Amino acid sequence: MNKIVSYIASISILIYTGCSNQDGSRFDPSLIQSVQLSNELSLQYYSSDTLSIDNSFIGDYLDYQTIERNDTNFLVGINARDHALDIINLTTKTSENQIYFQSEGPDGIEGGIDGFFYHNKDTIFILSIDENSIHLMNDRAQKIDEFNFDQLPLPDGFSNYDVYADQGLMNGPYYNSEDKTLQFYTYRWVDPSKDNYDYQAFASYSIVDRAFKTIYGNYPDNYKKGVNYSLYNDPGLLTVGDTSYVYFGTSSTILCYDNVNGELFSIGNYSCEHWPGEPQSLPRNADFQQGQDWLTSTAAYIFLLYDEDRNLFYRLMKHSQPVTNSANLFNPRWSGKWCIDIFDKSLNPIGHSAIPSKWALPAISFVSNGDLWLKNPSSEVEEGASLYHRMKIQENEKD
């Protein structure tokens, strides 16, 4: 009986996800917000800061999270070399401690540490793509539980997937503590030449029921069969309570889902004057250099960050830039201009700030205690030090 119910549910979801609107779009146009920029706020440079990071060779983390413990703010980052999480005190700006994980045994994480979510000292989720598992650990590196997804099809019946977390992009996992669900990206192993992106990218998984509750996160309409957006084929995710914000590098839309029931309830579709529109796809057979050139010349939305102290969102966009400079040398992908859209909780755009080229490397950025930290790419740095610019929100003067 359960199998029949499950089958009917799968068919229903397939029918639902297979549907499109009359204009061919995957989305109901009535959900798209019509908004205009009200220039109330901007981000202003506040200070330069140096973090002493023990991960000195890299000097930075590609996957990180900010947390608050006992009124102190910390940056937590994956230290792949040591199979550990590093914890940096953002007040003293020094390493506080590390959580070293075993690679084998009852507390072992055998695969790599590819993603994590630090909820509290007794609830730390570690995602390992190699193992297709999420481990529930504590800050003594003891394993409380493990959730493996090898034998668990997604609610639409698809089973050839991995739980996934991109290094350098932000797409989970997140933990909804009220609902006791994990929100994470499920990478589907689909033949790239046949992939039409007509499925949902994220899953909500109950750690109590050990079962999926829902899937959500449709791709925008420009993601279709044959396109190749390189790194931006993977979606971004930001979760705040019951709401999951799904975004993509090559689209100005932000999709707002209720992660309890998977319902899409709103679509933000604002773009500033610097957004040139959806890019042309890379050719499927592009060589390495064509791919690099494309990443440099293509404007892209990289991160959506949430400032919980001010209830604001910051969306970071790298601008399009020429492939080469005046010396005919390659312009590295992240070194051009950036800008930041500032949204209120309802995704109304209420500010915009420009970041000049080479001044900051916003591909490494986080929000803590109401400040936006952006990586300072200066090469004049001592070993073990990581430089940042700190930005603060400021109200603009009214005309």
Next chain:
Amino acid sequence: MKRIKPAIILLLIISVTNCNVDRSNTYSDAIQRYFNEALEVDQQLLQENPNVLIIPIGGCSPCLIEVMNHLSRLTLKNTLLVIVDRTLDHDIINLEQKLSAVYPIVKDPENRLMLYRTNISNPTLLKFDGKQITVTSLTLDNYEYVLRKFNDDL
């Protein structure tokens, strides 16, 4: 479920599309410029070692360790190694030290290779022959064959 990450897949795809020997010289000028400007390789050294293996050690090339291991067991004559970028990986650092005892090595720790748009992202064999450069990208599938054949031809 042990799987290869898409980033690695991407590199594999790149390796396949770059595949094997490229005599089209699409990127020859860029490679030549990289050697002249960034590495400032002495022409005498290049004449003595017209075969060059570029080894980017900072990325996630799936055949990096295998190629370095293989090289340490061979002694390719007239071959210069260019070690590009830096790494935290102790295995690779140890292999680099081993290779430096056998081969002349030029280092590019700042990865200036990238700035010259050479289309090189994984271990690559270059043969300098006058103005022509033959480029062979090494992959998990071909590295043993390519290096053995290369060794036999020397």
